[in-house]
Amino acid sequence: MRCSATQVTGRSQRGLVLAGLLSALLVGCALMPTGSVQVSPEKSREQLKRAKVFLAAGDYRRAVEACQKEIDEAPSAESYVYLTYVYHAIDGYLEALAKADRWVAVEQLYVNLAARETQDLVDPPEVLARIAKEIIQGAAQRQADVSAAMAARLNHVAVERLWRQQADWRKAKPDSWWAGVPEEWGW
Secondary structure, three states: OOOOHHHHHHHHHHHHHHHHHHHHHHHHHHOOOOOOOOOOHHHOOHHHHHHHHHHHHOOHHHHHHHHHHHHHHOOOHHHHHHHHHHHHHHHHHHHHHHHOOOHHHHHHHHHHHHOOOOHHHHOOOOOOHHHHHHHHHHHHHHHHHHHHHHHHHHOHHHHHHHHHHHHHHHHHOOOOHHHOOOOOOOO
16 A cells, blocks of 8 residues: 555654653653552542542643542542543543534643643644544543443442433533533532
């Protein structure tokens, strides 16, 4: 099979975008402590409360990081479900932006997920928004599947209850569910 220069360039750009996204996600994971940390019960949901604020602000990178930190500090079915929900929120937000033809906002989401240092101010990542949307959605869906499976292994009954609550939440707020979490999730 022969590839034209345009196809090769497009593949190269997609490869760079994918590498940048994966690098950003992996850097976040690599910075997390690997040992288990014991925390007091009253402190155990603190990171999920922070994730809720980050979701409301549209700061999805920090929402993911807060959930991952919660899992490191106090792993539970609830914390894995919350992480899964954040990945679904990223996917839902991207879909809403695409439907509204708001590609600049897609690029802003990409920068939010990829940018971590002041170096990004002088050497910003350039990306085609539609390619970024596809890559981010695919990665978010895969990560959501993994964290959902982990949650189900820990407590299948709790997971079923939490997913019913989030399904009701999505129905009640079809145009903005990704900017928050179900009210029943007090954490």
